[in-house]
Amino acid sequence: MGKLVVSLDNVVIKDVQISKDRTTLGRRPYNDIVIDNLAVSGEHAVLLAVGDDVFIEDLNSTNGTYINGKAIKKQLLAHNDTVEIGKYRIKYLTEEVADYEKTMVLRPGTIAAHQPPQPAVSTLPASIKVLNGGAAGREVLLTKVVTTVGKPGTQVASIAKRPTGYVLSHVEGDHRPSVNGATVGEDVLPLKNGDIIELAGTQMQFIQG
Numbered sequence: 001m002g003k004l005v006v007s008l009d010n011v012v013i014k015d016v017q018i019s020k021d022r023t024t025l026g027r028r029p030y031n032d033i034v035i036d037n038l039a040v041s042g043e044h045a046v047l048l049a050v051g052d053d054v055f056i057e058d059l060n061s062t063n064g065t066y067i068n069g070k071a072i073k074k075q076l077l078a079h080n081d082t083v084e085i086g087k088y089r090i091k092y093l094t095e096e097v098a099d100y101e102k103t104m105v106l107r108p109g110t111i112a113a114h115q116p117p118q119p120a121v122s123t124l125p126a127s128i129k130v131l132n133g134g135a136a137g138r139e140v141l142l143t144k145v146v147t148t149v150g151k152p153g154t155q156v157a158s159i160a161k162r163p164t165g166y167v168l169s170h171v172e173g174d175h176r177p178s179v180n181g182a183t184v185g186e187d188v189l190p191l192k193n194g195d196i197i198e199l200a201g202t203q204m205q206f207i208q209g
Helices: 094-104
Strands: 003-008 011-017 022-026 045-050 053-058 066-068 070-071 074-078 081-083 088-093 128-132 139-141 144-151 155-162 165-172 196-199 204-209
Touching: 074 144, 074 155, 074 165, 088 204, 144 196, 155 196
Parallel strands: none
Antiparallel strands: 003 011, 003 088, 022 045, 045 053, 053 074, 066 070, 066 081, 081 088, 128 139, 128 204, 144 155, 155 165, 196 204
């Protein structure tokens, strides 16, 4: 599922493997990851593992939780994301992406013949096009590793780019998004060209290629 590298002033102070479905982070000694600093709340944030994905959720902390400089409530973590809590920096590294990157740098001829090549879909650019409402016709390119869509506080989903393609997952909100009329469950849902996503009353089409 990946690991966390905790650093302060560019000095690594601990390295934590994510091995549980729920990993707590805070100043109190009973947390799985203890950061003894006044800028950190007693129960600051929690990491939630869902399949191969890891979400981080802020537990209404005093000073907030930031990812790559942006305040978040709950967000899917992507490889190399930096979580910022007070003066601490926590880098999230995934084994899956590390293995994928190693594969990409192999010289031609060194990959064994029995290994299937990565599907071409992973290299095609993708976007989502809004189909209704005031923003109808607007198209958003999915250039980032993780793109969040929806209305914060109401309904939010994320679209993550993986070596094998794009996947959609529910982030926050009482109602879950749907794809082609089917409600998205706890696991991530692979997206394919032409899929219709409905989120917070807005319909969007996933376009790839």
